[in-house]
Every structure is written in C-alpha cells, then in structure tokens.
Amino acid sequence: MKRILFFVLLFTVQWVDAQDFTVSGNVKDATSGEDLIGATIRVKNMPQYAAITNVFGFYSLTLPAGDYVLEYASISFAKQEASVSLTENITKNIELEPSAEVLNTVEVTGEKQDENVKSAEMGVDKIQVKDLDAIPVLFGEKDVMKTMQLLPGVKSAGEGNTGFYVRGGAADQNLVLLDGAPVYNASHMLGFFSVFNSDALKDVKLYKGGAPAQFGGRLSSVMDIKMKEGNMKNYSVSGGLGLISSKLTFEGPIVRDQGSFIISGRRTYADVFLPLFKGKSEALAESILYFYDLNAKANYKFGDKDRVFISGYFGRDKFGYADQFGFDWGNTTGTVRWNHIYNEKLFGNTAFTYSNYNYKLNFGSNDQTYQIGSQIQDFNLSEDFNYYLNSNNTLSFGGNIIHHTFMPGDLETGSDVDFVLNDLENRYSLESALYLSNEQKVSKRITMIYGLRYSNFTQIGPGDVYSYDVDGNVIDTTTYSNLEKVASYNGLSPRWSMSYLLNEKSSIKASYARTYQYLHLLSNSTSSLPTDVWVPSSNNVKPQIADQGAIGYFRNFKNNTYEFSAEAYYKYMTNVIDYKDGAEVTLNPTVEGDLLFGIGRAYGIEFLMKKKQGKFTGWVSYTLSRTEKKFTELNSNNWFPAKQDRTHDASIVLIYNITDRLAVSGTWVYYTGNAVTFPSGKYEIEGETIYYYSERNEYRMPDYHRMDLGITLKNPKFKTITDPSTGEEKQVPKKFESSWNFSVYNVYGRENAYSISFEENEVTGQTEAVQLALFKVIPSITYNFKF
Amino acid sequence: MKSIKIVSVFAFLITLFTFTSCEKVIELDLNDAETQIVIEAVISDFNNENYVKLSKSANLSDSTNGVKITDANVYVTDQNGVNFQFTHQGNGYYTNNDILTSEQQTYFLTIEYGDETYTSEVTTTSKNNIDYMYTFGYEDLSTDVPNDSSYLLFFSFLDDASEENYYRVRLTVNGVKSESLYLGDDALANGSSISAPLFADFLSKGDTALLELISLDAASYEYYYTISNTEGGAFAPTPANPVSNIEGGAIGYFAPLLVDTMTFVVQ
Numbered sequence A: 001m002k003r004i005l006f007f008v009l010l011f012t013v014q015w016v017d018a019q020d021f022t023v024s025g026n027v028k029d030a031t032s033g034e035d036l037i038g039a040t041i042r043v044k045n046m047p048q049y050a051a052i053t054n055v056f057g058f059y060s061l062t063l064p065a066g067d068y069v070l071e072y073a074s075i076s077f078a079k080q081e082a083s084v085s086l087t088e089n090i091t092k093n094i095e096l097e098p099s100a101e102v103l104n105t106v107e108v109t110g111e112k113q114d115e116n117v118k119s120a121e122m123g124v125d126k127i128q129v130k131d132l133d134a135i136p137v138l139f140g141e142k143d144v145m146k147t148m149q150l151l152p153g154v155k156s157a158g159e160g161n162t163g164f165y166v167r168g169g170a171a172d173q174n175l176v177l178l179d180g181a182p183v184y185n186a187s188h189m190l191g192f193f194s195v196f197n198s199d200a201l202k203d204v205k206l207y208k209g210g211a212p213a214q215f216g217g218r219l220s221s222v223m224d225i226k227m228k229e230g231n232m233k234n235y236s237v238s239g240g241l242g243l244i245s246s247k248l249t250f251e252g253p254i255v256r257d258q259g260s261f262i263i264s265g266r267r268t269y270a271d272v273f274l275p276l277f278k279g280k281s282e283a284l285a286e287s288i289l290y291f292y293d294l295n296a297k298a299n300y301k302f303g304d305k306d307r308v309f310i311s312g313y314f315g316r317d318k319f320g321y322a323d324q325f326g327f328d329w330g331n332t333t334g335t336v337r338w339n340h341i342y343n344e345k346l347f348g349n350t351a352f353t354y355s356n357y358n359y360k361l362n363f364g365s366n367d368q369t370y371q372i373g374s375q376i377q378d379f380n381l382s383e384d385f386n387y388y389l390n391s392n393n394t395l396s397f398g399g400n401i402i403h404h405t406f407m408p409g410d411l412e413t414g415s416d417v418d419f420v421l422n423d424l425e426n427r428y429s430l431e432s433a434l435y436l437s438n439e440q441k442v443s444k445r446i447t448m449i450y451g452l453r454y455s456n457f458t459q460i461g462p463g464d465v466y467s468y469d470v471d472g473n474v475i476d477t478t479t480y481s482n483l484e485k486v487a488s489y490n491g492l493s494p495r496w497s498m499s500y501l502l503n504e505k506s507s508i509k510a511s512y513a514r515t516y517q518y519l520h521l522l523s524n525s526t527s528s529l530p531t532d533v534w535v536p537s538s539n540n541v542k543p544q545i546a547d548q549g550a551i552g553y554f555r556n557f558k559n560n561t562y563e564f565s566a567e568a569y570y571k572y573m574t575n576v577i578d579y580k581d582g583a584e585v586t587l588n589p590t591v592e593g594d595l596l597f598g599i600g601r602a603y604g605i606e607f608l609m610k611k612k613q614g615k616f617t618g619w620v621s622y623t624l625s626r627t628e629k630k631f632t633e634l635n636s637n638n639w640f641p642a643k644q645d646r647t648h649d650a651s652i653v654l655i656y657n658i659t660d661r662l663a664v665s666g667t668w669v670y671y672t673g674n675a676v677t678f679p680s681g682k683y684e685i686e687g688e689t690i691y692y693y694s695e696r697n698e699y700r701m702p703d704y705h706r707m708d709l710g711i712t713l714k715n716p717k718f719k720t721i722t723d724p725s726t727g728e729e730k731q732v733p734k735k736f737e738s739s740w741n742f743s744v745y746n747v748y749g750r751e752n753a754y755s756i757s758f759e760e761n762e763v764t765g766q767t768e769a770v771q772l773a774l775f776k777v778i779p780s781i782t783y784n785f786k787f
Numbered sequence B: 001m002k003s004i005k006i007v008s009v010f011a012f013l014i015t016l017f018t019f020t021s022c023e024k025v026i027e028l029d030l031n032d033a034e035t036q037i038v039i040e041a042v043i044s045d046f047n048n049e050n051y052v053k054l055s056k057s058a059n060l061s062d063s064t065n066g067v068k069i070t071d072a073n074v075y076v077t078d079q080n081g082v083n084f085q086f087t088h089q090g091n092g093y094y095t096n097n098d099i100l101t102s103e104q105q106t107y108f109l110t111i112e113y114g115d116e117t118y119t120s121e122v123t124t125t126s127k128n129n130i131d132y133m134y135t136f137g138y139e140d141l142s143t144d145v146p147n148d149s150s151y152l153l154f155f156s157f158l159d160d161a162s163e164e165n166y167y168r169v170r171l172t173v174n175g176v177k178s179e180s181l182y183l184g185d186d187a188l189a190n191g192s193s194i195s196a197p198l199f200a201d202f203l204s205k206g207d208t209a210l211l212e213l214i215s216l217d218a219a220s221y222e223y224y225y226t227i228s229n230t231e232g233g234a235f236a237p238t239p240a241n242p243v244s245n246i247e248g249g250a251i252g253y254f255a256p257l258l259v260d261t262m263t264f265v266v267q
Helices: A002-015 A111-118 A129-134 A144-148 A270-277 B007-017 B218-230
Strands: A020-029 A040-043 A046-052 A058-064 A066-073 A080-086 A094-096 A124-128 A154-156 A164-166 A174-178 A201-207 A221-227 A236-241 A245-255 A259-268 A287-302 A306-321 A325-341 A346-365 A368-390 A393-413 A427-441 A446-460 A463-468 A474-480 A485-503 A506-517 A519-522 A533-536 A544-557 A562-579 A595-611 A616-630 A648-657 A662-671 A681-685 A688-692 A704-714 A718-722 A729-733 A737-745 A755-760 A767-773 A778-786 B022-026 B037-043 B051-056 B073-078 B083-088 B093-095 B106-113 B116-123 B130-139 B149-158 B166-173 B182-185 B193-197 B208-216 B251-256 B258-265
Touching (some): A046 A058, A058 A066, A058 A368, A066 A094, A111 A544, A124 A144, A129 A144, A129 A704, A144 A201, A144 A221, A154 A662, A245 A287, A393 A533, B037 B106, B106 B251, B116 B251, B130 B208, B149 B208, B208 B218
Antiparallel strands (some): A020 A058, A040 A066, A066 A080, A154 A164, A236 A245, A325 A346, A393 A427, A427 A446, A544 A562, A616 A648, A704 A737, A737 A778, A767 B022, B073 B083, B073 B106, B083 B093, B149 B193, B166 B182, B166 B208
C-alpha cells in the first residue's frame, strides 16, 4: 500500500485545503439496484461543481463547507435532488427511479445530455445495451459489436461479421474486455455472432483514440464491456425466443440491497433441424453445428466500504461431421473483483482475471485419430485507484501484471496411430504496466485528461528460441531455462486530451496518445478463423507502436436534442505485421520467419449527427479515410492500401416510436469495398491454370450496401383492474412483460460480395470472376419476455 | 504430416449456415500483367520422368493459358559436369531419356531463349521409402447409400532423422491420377515412423492404388506448397505467386524427384 501513499502525498502537498469536505456514495437504479455508470451529480445553481459516477456507480465530490442542494441525474431516469449540509465528510447513496413515460415526456430527464460537448474525452462511443433492442440485425440476434459498427470510425470486418476495424487499425488491434478480462476471440460461427449475449450486458464503451492511461496493450481501440450485476430488489426472469437461438436470464438478490446475482445462457439450435435431412443428405443429417454461452455474475457488499464481484463467461462453438471430424472452440473468462472505499476520496479496485481461448480439431474415428489443440491463457492481477482530489481534479492510478501462456499446437494421436507428432513449443511472457492519469478542470472552459503509462513486456523461458536470416530460415537455436529472460521491451505512453468550451453548446477537443501492442494475431486469410494464432513479441517480433493525434468539433442543437461532431485523426504505426507470400500461420513452429515488418498510416475525418430525444431518434454517420502500409518486401516498398482501407463508410440508423408500444426502425450502410489481391495474368503448371499476381491489394471488392428494417411491438404493460373496495377501475402494471420483434436483413436483396474467385469459362476459355454473396433477404422474428 | 487443409471445412460450414448464399459471374476490370516466361522442369529416377515445359503467361481475357516456347535451348548438368541435352518434342515440351536422379546430388538447369538465360540449381536429399500401406474402411456418408463402404488409404514410412525432409505423395487409382496435391514435411515428426492417410481420395473394394512417395528438396517443396496459395478465397491466405527457384526472371520451378513406389489392391 506504500504506492498509494506516495501518490496521495505528492498531490496533497499542493492541494491541502482544510475547509473542504467531501460527499461521496453510490448511485443506483431504484428498480433493479444496478449501479448507474456515468450518472452526474451537480450542485444546484453552481454548475462548476460536478461529479460523475465511475463504472461501479461510485462518486465523490469535494466542496467548501456549507449547505447545498445536489442534483442526481442519469439518462432515462428521473432527476432527484438531495440537500446536504457539509460540515464534515458525508456519504450519500441515491437510488434513481426510471422516468416512467420516457416517450411521452417532452424533456427527457438525464443530465448527461451535453456530456459529448463538455467532457474532455474524444473518440469515445458508448452504447447502452437497452438501446440495442430497436435496431434490426441479422437473424434478429441483437449484438453490441454489430451496432458499434454503425458508428463513425468503426468498420465492419465483413458481411454479418462481428469483427471490426477502428480508425484503420487491424482487427487484432482492438482490446475487448469483458468485466476487465480480455476476450481473445470475440466471435461465434466464424464471426456471424459475437460472444456477447446482450441480455447479460450492462454497458459498452469503445475508445477509438485517446484511451485513458488505465488501458493499454492494443494499438487502435479498447472495447470495455461490463456485465449486469443482477437485480438487488426482486427476482426476475427474462428471455427471448429467436429463429437461431434462445436465451434465458435469471437474476435476483442474494440478500436484498446487499448482494445480487445474474445467470444468463444462450444456445443456438440450427442443428436441431439437421436430422430432418436424413435420407436426403446424410452428411448434413450427421453434422453438428451450434454454439452456447453462459454468463454469470454475483456481487455482495460487506459493510459500506467493501464489495466483492465474481463474474465469469464460458462459451463454445461446436462443429462436427459424423464421427470423422470435430472442431470446437471457445473462450473462458473469470473475474474476481474487490471494490474498497478507503475514504470518501479514494476508491480502490483490485481485480484478478483469467482468460483462456482454445480450439480443438479432431480427425478420424475410433482409435485412428489425430487431434490438434491450441490455446492462449492469461492470468492478470490489477490494482486501480480513483482519487477524487477536489472538484477540479480526479486522479486515476494503478498497475497490473499479466502472465501469458501460448500453446500454439498440442498434437495427439489415437492408440492405433503408430507415430508421435511433436508438439509446438509453448511460449511464456509477462506483461506489466503502471499508470497515472488526472482529469482536471483547468478553467471554466478547459478540461484536460492527461496521463502516462509505462509498460513492460518480457518473453521468458523455458523453450527453444530461433533466430532467422532474411529469408526466414532458422540460423540459430538458443535454449532457455524456466523463467529465464529471452527478450524484453519497455514502452512509455503519454495520453492527453483536452476540451475547450466555445460556449454552452459547442466545444473544440484535441487528443494525442501513444500505444504499444505486444501480442499479435496472425491471420493470413480474408476472414477471421478460430484457428488464427496469437503470437507474443519476442526476440524476432518487436512490439507494434502507434501515435495518434485527433482534433474535433462538437456541437449540440435545440436544447441538446441534436448532437453533431466532426473528428479528424492521424495515426502512424510502426512494426506492423504482414506475411511473406504463401506464409502458413497455423501449426508452423517457425512462423516468426514468415513475418514481415513495416509501417502504417491512417487518417480520416468522421462525422456524426445524432438525434437523441423525441419519438424520432437515430443517427447518420460518415467517415472519409485512408489506411496504408509500407513494407520493403512488398509492392516495391511503395505505400499500398491495407485490407481495411475504405474510402467511404456511411450508416444511417432511424428509430420511430409510433406509440409507446410500437416502434419501427431502419438502418442503411454503405462502404467502399476492401482492398484485395486479384490476379493479373495466368499460366499453366502440371496442366492446371495458375493465376499470376502483380501487386498486393491493388484491386477493390465491389462497394457494399444494405438496408435492414425492424418492427418492435410491445404487449401492453398495464392492465385494467377494478378495485374491489371502491369499485373504481384503475391501471396497474403487469408482472409479465413481453414484446415481438420482426426484422428483415438486407431488405432490397443486394448481393454483396463475400468473396470473389476466378475460374475459366468452359466455352471461351477466358477467366471469369465469380462472386459469392452470403445473405439475400433474411427475415426473422424474436419473442422477448420478462417477469 | 500436414496433409489436409481445414479451409474446405470452413467452406462447408459456411454453406451449411448460409442457406441463401448465391454465386454469380461479375464484371471486374482486371489489369494485364507483363508477360512472364513460365518454366516447369522435372527430373526423376522413376519412369523416365524428365521433362521441361516452356510457355509464356497470358492475360486473363485470353482464351488460352499462353503461347508455348518451341525454340529454346534446354539442358541439365550434373555435379560431375555431365551434360544432358533436352530435345523439343512439340508444343513447348522438351525431354531427355538419360537422367536418373540420385541422393545428395546437385543438378544445374540452363534454358537459353532469345537473349535471356534462365538457370536453377538444386540438391537432392536422401530418398525415403514406403514401408507398408493399409486401408481403413468406414461407412461412406458422401454417397448417401447406406452401408456402402469407402476406404481411406494410409501409407507408412520411416523419416530420415539426419536431415529436414520434404515430401510429395502422388496417387494413381486404376490408372487414373488423383488431382490432389499431398504435401508434408517432418517439422513435427523428424525421425519418426510416419503414417498418414490420403484424406482427399476415397477408394472402393478391388481398386488398385499406385502410390509414389517423392522426396523433394526444400526449394521445390516450397514451390508446390505455395502454388496452392494462388487461388485465394475467403478462408485462404492472401493469394500470391509461388516461390520460384529459377534465376534470371522467369517464373516456375525446377524439381529433382526421388520416387519410391508401392502398389496396393484394396481387399
């Protein structure tokens, strides 16, 4: 605990003010008891004093001694006032009631309305999971990761895909955290679904640029996903029946207002129908194809100052073909978290997280089998503090250490196979970081967040480590013993962002961040595959480094009904990875010799116009951007477009609440096709036509566009009963709530290219391009309920 | 041995899953690359398989795979300086009947065409021999005929522990060559007795299978390995040209084969 004292002392010297007192506490949802993230606490008539709850609903506000009226507010909740008399440090816990008729109220209470203008944060997208309900999606399976892709600067990795690119970054440059635990492969079914069951989620925040110093380890973005805590007041069951999957959630108090739990499960059942193919296609009838997820979380308060959370995720995809072939993969994460309020100003969060991603492939049957397994496993211990120094300064500091284990290939054979395959060697590394950051209201107009993050990555033994020549041939092998240092890298990442308020309605913001990435996902194919390999930085692979600067203009119109923002960014990346021609990334012990290292740059401008209130809500976003790479070995050392380079990327999301029971919605997306490598000639080898390629990524896929529509019909929330004593008729809320959702994906049946292949026309002998489109019009229906 | 590509499995999964997928021919504006000289040169110790095929690459809009080169001077020299001249048999196909490759020997290929000279140098490894073959029968799901058995052919051999070995396996069933390109190296099983199935071919009772286990040098193995990357597709690596071992600006390869064969009748 010495470290805390050090930081505290450092800053208290400057800021000692004996006459200030602190009001601190928790803000919660009165119906469910869930903590409210980002609720604001303001002093009435004194707008210069304000605080925001952290991700655990905790706030702390330091004021000169005196009497105040505090206003507590959060989006979709009724504002609440509380009088406090500050003659000493006090605790004030508040529960906010959901605003009853959100749709009919002209002015939606919720004070964070001008947050986008006033906060120093930029390049941040937030999604409240309940906002997902209305937006139409593929197979009716609502998905935070797909909805994120409708925001500016975030691009879909492909048709129906949950993978995403942020500001020109590759898919592996996104840190996806579930309750603080990294999720290494966030997709099910080759990316058509994300591993995140939206029924179990509470809040999603995506940092596209200057992520706070607390986060590190990836170049381009941090997606911070928080699971629900569970209802503190009542037991409740909710669920949904869909075309592809069904889900069920059970939550409730462990001890009312002291602890709660939530368990949520989801399973797809496309495979249930496969036996129907019996007699028609035995191959289909004998196949297995499904995935499932299980999320669970529990929390308990020990007194006023301590709270413990335990959460876990387990999900798995299973695919099989009779008894000859089996393939399954999935993530497991676990988090144990302890929140402690040291005093009214110091909030501490200690967490231990575990994360594992693995896949297994089986061939053959009986004892004549071959099995290939691969996994990555993390243990992480982290310590984070928020120190609410005064109403102008909020400090965050802490550190973490992660132990990574990489098992690239574990090979096993059945007892009838008379030879042994050697496993690929495991790799081990330690990744650690320390950070300090401050959010400071410099003046009435200027707010700044600045910080510094120091990180270290050390590759450790045991194992044989190779050195390569320029052609990728092994020239030397060194054997390291247990825990012996092989290679080590350090990084110092400054983070800075600032907002300057032009007036009450508009601001200018700027940010700069440097990021380091020590783990790299090797994916040599166009689509993401469960078999893609994570490799750590090593003696051969240097960390990727990015510098990103951004400026933005933010303005709200009509009493914060409309939000407008424009952000321009420039990102420069070094040690970015590409592959030698024909590199094999799976089960290759010398894969590092097949890698190429170069530089990258990405720049663009993002526009967002959003309407947040009223019957009609939604947004329009547009991004104009360029992403390029440069490698000595590729395209004659010229800059060439990265796969994810898309000149134009636009989306429109509209939701119209016709009545409080009926809502219609529509989305439309458009983007320039990915850069892709196509042939420019052909020749013959062994009697077969072989294509000749001149440059990498010199062609484009056709442009992509699609429209989806959805209708949500809620069954009546209230029923009319006759009061037996008075005979009066009155409306009471129903215990059982339900809704229907109908949606159509790709309404106008656009055949968007998923892949393009080449073949010879049988008549003319000329080469033809054949496009594969995956989804034409896909209608779906989902029934959701809650009681 | 890495003899199966999981790519086909993913393709299968995708079609299962996306019942509305559809294919169509589209118009793409593709560039015309500069014409390349294409060399396919093979020398062997089996069946007199010594040939060189010479052609030029074509544009994608052309109806053929390119014109043949019929007037080149082609010869192979061994490490003792013995010269083997190849003679043109027509249609860009050159042969020689005297070469017989052997273990740990270096061979030099020279092709003179126009003002250009193309060369390649290769060194053979040791020759690894098939020990035995066997089949594994099971109910065939692909034919949709219940109880119709199919057989998967396995072969077994001892890998030479003293060096890195690279293999190609060719299968001929009842006189018809299989189109599958079976490749493997000993990176994960050096010095072991390796047995592997020929995953992509299914045999029936009574079939006669001729198996050729070809020991390759590293460079020609890499050519075969990377030629499978020229097709592209959603689950395949970024397509690229195969890694050639020809010097002088031509594409293609020069491969010395050391072939061991075994015949097996499915009982």
